[in-house]
Amino acid sequence: MILPDSWMTSGVVGRSVSEQPYPRPAYGGTFSAWVSDVLPALGSRVVQGTLTASGFTGLANKALAHLPSAATNDPCEARRLIVELGIVGSSVTSYSQRENLDLAGRDPGRGLELLRVGERGTPFRAYFSTLVAHSGTGHPDRDAYASLIRWNAPEMSAYLGSSRICTLPSVFDDGRIRTYTAEIGETLIIELFKRCETLELAANQALQPIWAGGTSAMSSDELAERFATARLMLAGVRRLLLEFHRGDERGTLSVPHFVDVFRQYAVHWDHDDVPPSGPQDIQFIVRDLMTGIDLPGYTRHVQRIHAGLLADERQLVTDAATRPSLPKVLLDEAGLSTVDVATASDSELANKLRRYPALGECYLLLELNARLSAAHLMVAKKYLYKPNRQRDEDAAAVAVPVPNDRGITELTESALDVLNRVRRRHVMAGIGRWRAAEIAVLCGATLQRDISMADALALFVPRP
Numbered sequence: 203m204i205l206p207d208s209w210m211t212s213g214v215v216g217r218s219v220s221e222q223p224y225p226r227p228a229y230g231g232t233f234s235a236w237v238s239d240v241l242p243a244l245g246s247r248v249v250q251g252t253l254t255a256s257g258f259t260g261l262a263n264k265a266l267a268h269l270p271s272a273a274t275n276d277p278c279e280a281r282r283l284i285v286e287l288g289i290v291g292s293s294v295t296s297y298s299q300r301e302n303l304d305l306a307g308r309d310p311g312r313g314l315e316l317l318r319v320g321e322r323g324t325p326f327r328a329y330f331s332t333l334v335a336h337s338g339t340g341h342p343d344r345d346a347y348a349s350l351i352r353w354n355a356p357e358m359s360a361y362l363g364s365s366r367i368c369t370l371p372s373v374f375d376d377g378r379i380r381t382y383t384a385e386i387g388e389t390l391i392i393e394l395f396k397r398c399e400t401l402e403l404a405a406n407q408a409l410q411p412i413w414a415g416g417t418s419a420m421s422s423d424e425l426a427e428r429f430a431t432a433r434l435m436l437a438g439v440r441r442l443l444l445e446f447h448r449g450d451e452r453g454t455l456s457v458p459h460f461v462d463v464f465r466q467y468a469v470h471w472d473h474d475d476v477p478p479s480g481p482q483d484i485q486f487i488v489r490d491l492m493t494g495i496d497l498p499g500y501t502r503h504v505q506r507i508h509a510g511l512l513a514d515e516r517q518l519v520t521d522a523a524t525r526p527s528l529p530k531v532l533l534d535e536a537g538l539s540t541v542d543v544a545t546a547s548d549s550e551l552a553n554k555l556r557r558y559p560a561l562g563e564c565y566l567l568l569e570l571n572a573r574l575s576a577a578h579l580m581v582a583k584k585y586l587y588k589p590n591r592q593r594d595e596d597a598a599a600v601a602v603p604v605p606n607d608r609g610i611t612e613l614t615e616s617a618l619d620v621l622n623r624v625r626r627r628h629v630m631a632g633i634g635r636w637r638a639a640e641i642a643v644l645c646g647a648t649l650q651r652d653i654s655m656a657d658a659l660a661l662f663v664p665r666p
């Protein structure tokens with residue numbers, strides 16, 4: 203198996219394996235233990251109606267009083283606290299808005315004004331901003347995808363056999379996932395996001411040198427292995443998405459809990475901020491830009507979520523957006539235009555595929571990417587758009603802080619349909635005149651079969 207060192211250290215599309223775990227918190231962990239062990243049960247009581255928003259806020263204030271001055275936190279402690287205070291902040295904001303729906307439109311962050319931190323009673327937003335400055339990450343002044351998902355969930359690595367391709371660290375070392383309520387489905391969805399991001403990073407990292415430098419300096423074996431690895435990782439993401447609704451031995455995420463509870467924490471703290479949601483998974487965005495998504499509004503969509511990203515994530519997607527896509531790089535090498543791919547005769551195109559196997563390899567990748575997108579669309583429809591339509595038909599819709607007729611970043615069902623169609627109508631679609639197995643034979647590629655859930659989970663564990 204070819205697994206060059208450069209795979210481990212490129213770090214161009216994410217964090218490399220060389221990052222060290224974070225040391226233990228210096229603030230004693232009292233508040234940390236409250237967030238992990240007590241807050242979820244209190245959240246469940248608010249959702250069940252046995253604790254009020256102000257009751258929750260009062261208890262949160264007692265726990266927050268244990269924290270030291272924000273200025274004393276080093277970058278590692280600051281990042282842990284951003285995760286924990288992000289959960290506290292979105293809980294208080296969500297509960298306040300539920301009790302007074304007007305707040306969502308008029309003054310979304312009003313609930314946070316009642317929160318104080320530390321002995322000196324520092325206002326919550328000021329304390330949070332100081333943490334952000336001390337974290338050195340350019341984290342938004344509220345919770346974000348990076349903190350809720352990546353920093354919160356345990357460290358995960360993607361493996362090809364015994365070789366580690368990439369690692370996404372956690373800021374905690376207790377193996378736990380912090381949630382808003384005691385419902386296991388929240389743990390499962392946060393874990394799902396981080397698992398998917400880890401495999402997506404592995405895929406992006408495998409393809410990075412080809413995207414950056416083309417194929418001329420690479421052996422045909424390395425080229426084939428990089429594409430095969432990327433396709434295997436994407437097959438893993440697709441399987442995780444398809445099977446998610448089944449849950450595991452710990453339980454499932456029910457549709458009502460997703461609609462009525464979990465996504466209701468994605469409230470605004472300020473009118474124009476960007477609450478955490480799937481579109482801020484930057485490995486998904488980088489893959490879209492790498493595979494050359496052909497949608498005029500896509501750049502605007504990415505810019506809209508900039509405010510929810512870390513500084514290095516913003517830089518990453520900005521840089522990715524300025525580069526020619528991977529299919530474009532490979533078509534240029536083969537002296538083909540996108541029109542040629544559609545109009546060339548079968549024999550001309552077959553000759554090109556034999557001579558430039560990267561074209562067929564890339565086609566197979568783009569097809570898998572489209573199938574992954576379809577799997578995600580299915581999940582989004584199952585968990586949000588379909589139940590919401592059903593409630594409308596049954597006149598059972600209720601007003602909530604986070605509207606259920608569109609996504610958190612305001613993406614409608616038809617916008618997701620369009621994104622999905624565009625991923626299927628990629629620039630190499632003309633190669634699809636043959637079946638995938640035939641294309642694999644023409645270019646000597648390995649055909650990626652659909653993998654089982656057990657195989658997808660095995661990608662997180664080294665194997666001899």
Ligand code: HEM
Nearest residue numbers: 395398479480481483486582585586609610611612613621
């Ligand atoms: C149960 C799991 C999931 C559900 C119910 C779900 C649902 C949704 C919904 C409703 C939207 C529209 C969102 C908005 O406007 O903010 C969305 C968008 C998005 N989600 Fe998910 N999602 C799930 C898992 C994931 C995962 C694991 C990923 C990453 C692999 C992901 C990546 C995205 C992306 C990139 C978008 C933007 C739309 C697109 O590019 O197709 N989602 N999702």
